Amino acid sequence: MSERTESGERTSSGLPEILNIDVQMWTSLRGRLHDFTTVVCDAPDPAPRDADEWHRWATEYLQVVADEDGWQPGRYYYRAEIRDDTDRTAEVLMQNHWEYRT
Numbered sequence: 001m002s003e004r005t006e007s008g009e010r011t012s013s014g015l016p017e018i019l020n021i022d023v024q025m026w027t028s029l030r031g032r033l034h035d036f037t038t039v040v041c042d043a044p045d046p047a048p049r050d051a052d053e054w055h056r057w058a059t060e061y062l063q064v065v066a067d068e069d070g071w072q073p074g075r076y077y078y079r080a081e082i083r084d085d086t087d088r089t090a091e092v093l094m095q096n097h098w099e100y101r102t
Helices: 051-069
Strands: 018-027 032-044 074-083 090-099
Touching: 018 051, 018 090, 032 051, 051 074, 051 090
Parallel strands: none
Antiparallel strands: 018 032, 018 074, 074 090
């Protein structure tokens, strides 16, 4: 994992060097999503070519974080995104859901 930088540097594929994966957790008792965490990560280089490759990249990253941090099993919804200098979402690269199992 990486720290957020304000350098604006880009990978060879044109992505910023740092991306964010915004994660929400599904709560079955309440039947809704709630904000969970944001994972700051290194951008893939080369960039994934399609939605399936983006999904594999994101879930591999999330799997490592979830295992290290002891997330509870369940359904998580996530968005890989580029953020601007004010830490707001500038572009959503992809979004999907993921079933985390220990």
